[in-house]
Amino acid sequence: xSNQTSTEYETYYVPDQSKMxxxxxxxxxxxxxxxxxxxxxMTFGDPDEATNSWSIFLFGLFWFVATLFAWFRQAIxxxxxxxxxxxxxxxxxxxxxxxxxxxxxxxFAFFGALFYVRTLVGPWxxxxxxxxxxxxxxxxxxxxxWPMALTPQEAVGGAASQPIANNGSFTSAETTMAxxxxxxxxxxxxxxxxxILLTSSFTCHIAHMGILxxxxxxxxxxxxxxxxxxxxxxxxxxxxxxxxxxxxxxxxNSGIYGSTFFMLTGFHGFHVFMGMTMLAIQLMRxxxxxxxADDHFGFEASSWYWHFVDVVWVFLFLFVYIx
Amino acid sequence: MGDHHHGPAKGIGRWLFTTxxxxxxxxxxxxxxxxxxxxxxxxxxxxxxxFQPGMQLVEPAFFNQMTTLHGLVMVxxxxxxxxxxxxxxxxxxxxxxxxxxxxxxxxxxFWILPPTFLxxxxxxFMEGGAPAFGWTFYAPxxxxxxxxxVTLFIFSVHVLGLSSIMxxxxxxxxxxxxxxxxxxxxxxxxxxxxxxxTAFLLVAVMPVLAGAVTMMLMDIHFGTSFFSAAGGGDPVxxxxxxxxxxxxxxxxxxxxxxxxVSQIIPAFSRKPLFGYDSMVYATASIAFLSxxxxxxxxxxxxxxxxxELFFMYATMLIAVPTGVKVFNWIxxxxxxxxTFETPMLFCIGFLILFTIGGFTGLMLSxxxxxxxxxxxxxxxxxxxxxxxxxxxxxxxxxxxxWLPKWCGRMYNETMGKTHFWISxxxxxxxxxxxxxxxxxxxxxxxxxxxxxxxDFNMMSSIGAFIYGASQIxxxxxxxxxxxxxxxxxxxxxxxxxxxxxxxVPTPAPYHTFETPPRIDPAHAHS
Numbered sequence: 001x002s003n004q005t006s007t008e009y010e011t012y013y014v015p016d017q018s019k020m021x022x023x024x025x026x027x028x029x030x031x032x033x034x035x036x037x038x039x040x041x042m043t044f045g046d047p048d049e050a051t052n053s054w055s056i057f058l059f060g061l062f063w064f065v066a067t068l069f070a071w072f073r074q075a076i077x078x079x080x081x082x083x084x085x086x087x088x089x090x091x092x093x094x095x096x097x098x099x100x101x102x103x104x105x106x107x108f109a110f111f112g113a114l115f116y117v118r119t120l121v122g123p124w125x126x127x128x129x130x131x132x133x134x135x136x137x138x139x140x141x142x143x144x145x146w147p148m149a150l151t152p153q154e155a156v157g158g159a160a161s162q163p164i165a166n167n168g169s170f171t172s173a174e175t176t177m178a179x180x181x182x183x184x185x186x187x188x189x190x191x192x193x194x195x196i197l198l199t200s201s202f203t204c205h206i207a208h209m210g211i212l213x214x215x216x217x218x219x220x221x222x223x224x225x226x227x228x229x230x231x232x233x234x235x236x237x238x239x240x241x242x243x244x245x246x247x248x249x250x251x252x253n254s255g256i257y258g259s260t261f262f263m264l265t266g267f268h269g270f271h272v273f274m275g276m277t278m279l280a281i282q283l284m285r286x287x288x289x290x291x292x293a294d295d296h297f298g299f300e301a302s303s304w305y306w307h308f309v310d311v312v313w314v315f316l317f318l319f320v321y322i323x
Numbered sequence: 324m325g326d327h328h329h330g331p332a333k334g335i336g337r338w339l340f341t342t343x344x345x346x347x348x349x350x351x352x353x354x355x356x357x358x359x360x361x362x363x364x365x366x367x368x369x370x371x372x373x374f375q376p377g378m379q380l381v382e383p384a385f386f387n388q389m390t391t392l393h394g395l396v397m398v399x400x401x402x403x404x405x406x407x408x409x410x411x412x413x414x415x416x417x418x419x420x421x422x423x424x425x426x427x428x429x430x431x432x433f434w435i436l437p438p439t440f441l442x443x444x445x446x447x448f449m450e451g452g453a454p455a456f457g458w459t460f461y462a463p464x465x466x467x468x469x470x471x472x473v474t475l476f477i478f479s480v481h482v483l484g485l486s487s488i489m490x491x492x493x494x495x496x497x498x499x500x501x502x503x504x505x506x507x508x509x510x511x512x513x514x515x516x517x518x519x520x521t522a523f524l525l526v527a528v529m530p531v532l533a534g535a536v537t538m539m540l541m542d543i544h545f546g547t548s549f550f551s552a553a554g555g556g557d558p559v560x561x562x563x564x565x566x567x568x569x570x571x572x573x574x575x576x577x578x579x580x581x582x583x584v585s586q587i588i589p590a591f592s593r594k595p596l597f598g599y600d601s602m603v604y605a606t607a608s609i610a611f612l613s614x615x616x617x618x619x620x621x622x623x624x625x626x627x628x629x630x631e632l633f634f635m636y637a638t639m640l641i642a643v644p645t646g647v648k649v650f651n652w653i654x655x656x657x658x659x660x661x662t663f664e665t666p667m668l669f670c671i672g673f674l675i676l677f678t679i680g681g682f683t684g685l686m687l688s689x690x691x692x693x694x695x696x697x698x699x700x701x702x703x704x705x706x707x708x709x710x711x712x713x714x715x716x717x718x719x720x721x722x723x724x725w726l727p728k729w730c731g732r733m734y735n736e737t738m739g740k741t742h743f744w745i746s747x748x749x750x751x752x753x754x755x756x757x758x759x760x761x762x763x764x765x766x767x768x769x770x771x772x773x774x775x776x777x778d779f780n781m782m783s784s785i786g787a788f789i790y791g792a793s794q795i796x797x798x799x800x801x802x803x804x805x806x807x808x809x810x811x812x813x814x815x816x817x818x819x820x821x822x823x824x825x826x827v828p829t830p831a832p833y834h835t836f837e838t839p840p841r842i843d844p845a846h847a848h849s
Contacts, residue, residue: 014342014343014421014422014426014834015342015426015427016342017332017336017337017340017341017342018340018342018427018430019339019340020427020431021340021427021428021430021431021433021434022339022340022430022434024431025431025434025435025438028435028482029435029438029439029442029482032478032481032482033442033475033478035478036474036475036477036478039474039540039543039544040471040474042544043471043543043544044451044471071427087500087501090500091424091425091496091497091500091501092425094424094492094495094496094499094500095424095425095428095492095493095496098491098492098495098496098526099488099492101526101527102488102492102526102527102529102530103530105526105527105528105529105530105531106530106531106533106534108530108531108534109530109531109533109534109535109538109564109567110534110538112531112563112564112567113534113538113549113560113564116557116560116563117555117556117557117560120557121552121555121556121557121560122555124557125552125555125557129627130625130626130627130628131625134552138552139552148555151548151553151554151555152552152553152554152555153553153554159553162553168546168548168551168554170546170548170551170553170554170555251546252541252545252546252547253546253547253548253554255548255554255555255556256548256549256554256555256556257555258547259538259541259547259548259549259554259556260549262547263537263538263541263547
């Protein structure tokens with residue numbers, strides 16, 4: 001290697017062989033195989049027949065989570081042992097950044113579906129514009145409004161009399177989640193959740209300022225508050241879902257309104273859960289003395305994720321609840 | 324940990340637990356070749372059935388499973404992983420890095436692929452059969468009318484996406500962070516450039532595909548109505564989301580191929596690449612345009628006229644940067660000291676045939692004309708000209724070009740050239756007549772056809788068998804090279820080749836560039 005220079009650059013740490021990838025693969029494949037079996041039992045199989053689907057799924061999931069735990073543990077240990085050069089740390093930063101970008105694109109698909117349905121499909125089904133002739137042929141009497149007061153299926157007399165086959169029976173929601181009564185604004189859960197989540201982004205930032213100053217007490221306190229706000233958010237959302245199913249008649253089967261509502265807020269809620277878990281782990285790490293003022297990337301990455309989740313919520317609040 | 328100077332570990336553990344970019348690259352390449360054979364076998368069944376009109380060998384339902392699995396396996400199992408394997412092998416060596424930026428994740432993004440394809444292939448033996456709705460899996464064929472195996476298919480797509488996203492993040496981090504000092508962006512070899520842009524595309528669109536299959540999953544099992552008009556959704560919504568992924572996917576497949584060709588043509592022309600800067604900008608332009616042309620796959624679904632026009636003009640615009648590339652390759656060869664070793668032959672084959680595929684693409688981009696071509700064999704011919712003669716030919720060229728560097732042995736040139744000519748003839752015999760039957764009205768994805776298409780279909784089938792058989796020759800040549808090829812220890816296997824990978828010993832040692840090389844400031848991109 002004639003043209004390689006001596007040691008003016010620090011060496012890049014290439015990890016030794018690792019069993020993590022294979023272990024994670026086993027867990028991942030078992031869990032998705034189990035999940036697919038569960039769903040097929042539900043939809044295509046005999047519901048009374050005993051299967052091992054749940055056992056496979058749970059075993060795989062446990063295996064997967066345990067592997068990830070061991071994997072991150074190893075990465076953290078390497079960092080504490082000082083094996084990570086500045087360049088290596090930058091690789092982690094880039095990795096996290098582009099991972100969050102891919103998450104943004106995932107939500108983009110669901111927001112895209114929402115916009116497409118609301119601006120194009122709804123009016124077409126109700127007889128307007130280029131796709132409008134379908135209304136007379138298939139969904140006569142359907143009138144579009146958002147949130148949908150009546151699904152096209154109901155407009156023609158329910159699943160029994162629908163002109164073409166589809167996946168199921170769609171019953172529109174009795175009440176929407178949109179803000180309706182000015183007098184009862186304090187009962188409107190999404191508003192509270194917005195306040196909670198925006199506050200949590202702010203407290204997360206205060207925690208960050210704390211660690212940058214080397215003030216661990218401040219860091220732990222505000223990070224703890226952030227995690228607590230995340231838990232409260234999830235409880236409120238859980239309660240909102242309960243209300244939707246129990247009292248508003250808003251379910252996954254409530255036509256496209258229920259579909260977009262639950263998929264957008266549901267995936268967001270799942271991401272809040274992930275972000276909250278990440279931040280909780282950072283809190284535990286901090287209590288174990290892992291972080292210093294200039295080395296706390298585990299926290300920084302989690303906080304980026306948290307702010308990303310927050311930004312998604314702002315869009316959700318705007319396009320799912322208000323507009 | 325610790326000692327960086329060791330060689331590979333012994334036994335199967337070397338491959339299962341490796342963090343070495345060359346090992347992982349090798350696994351990707353062999354895996355993709357195995358999938359190429361599997362997907363090829365499906366294609367042979369399709370062509371055997373279509374050898375004569377009438378139903379001969381397989382049931383129509385099974386035929387549909389074959390066309391579906393052929394597409395899925397070739398796109399997600401053969402072409403994409405083969406270029407990821409090449410990226411793993413070559414990018415660290417081309418930019419002077421010791422390895423990929425995130426080596427353990429690198430291993431994970433490979434190892435989730437084989438079990439996923441095992442799962443996907445196992446659906447052939449499931450009740451209701453494998454997915455039979457085409458590789459584009461349009462709703463409601465893939466939702467309301469899908470076999471139970473669709474659930475496994477959906478999860479497979481999720482995992483493939485996961486693998487691609489992790490692989491791409493790794494490539495982005497490697498290129499942005501691991502370049503040797505002095506290796507500025509505009510000095511990077513073009514293969515690195517095209518892969519960087521491809522990785523951006525992958526990170527941007529694979530999550531969208533994941534979103535699409537998630538909506539399918541919810542529609543099938545949990546009663547949502549994304550793709551069901553009865554609940555206020557729209558099957559065409561599926562097509563929009565799918566092609567928002569699907570069109571960039573086309574460039575995900577072809578951009579690394581452009582990169583390979585941009586490495587090989589200068590080497591055998593003994594001239595630097597003509598118009599390096601414009602190549603970079605053209606690649607970026609193609610990537611950008613790929614996000615705003617998706618609905619040209621859906622001209623006939625009843626879009627508003629304004630939409631048809633927008634997507635038509637945007638699509639035609641792609642011909643400009645693509646033309647820049649083709650002319651640059653030709654200009655590189657112009658007055659060069661050309662020799663025609665196997666890699667160069669495949670690249671010239673690429674150049675001619677990909678250009679034909681590009682022209683038929685331009686024909687298809689014209690919305691009013693597309694109403695005639697849509698879902699005909701003309702489309703099949705078009706995308707095989709870009710996928711096979713584009714991506715697969717350049718991948719084959721890459722293997723011949725870098726194989727001596729990888730294993731320190733020279734392949735058999737005569738056998739290589741024979742492989743090229745049989746491939747070239749077999750390929751054209753297969754797909755050129757499909758233009759004619761397509762224009763005459765033969766629809767794609769059918770197991771039987773009208774009598775007037777019989778002769779061309781028989782030619783197609785014979786060509787396909789020839790092309791398929793030529794890959795056995797390829798496999799034999801590669802194995803023979805690795806086992807008993809003529810040893811070579813020249814650093815620069817090809818006298819015209821440029822780039823850092825040709826400065827390391829041959830065969831490339833297990834670890835290269837443990838300390839970064841010095842890049843000669845005067846030494847432009849190679």
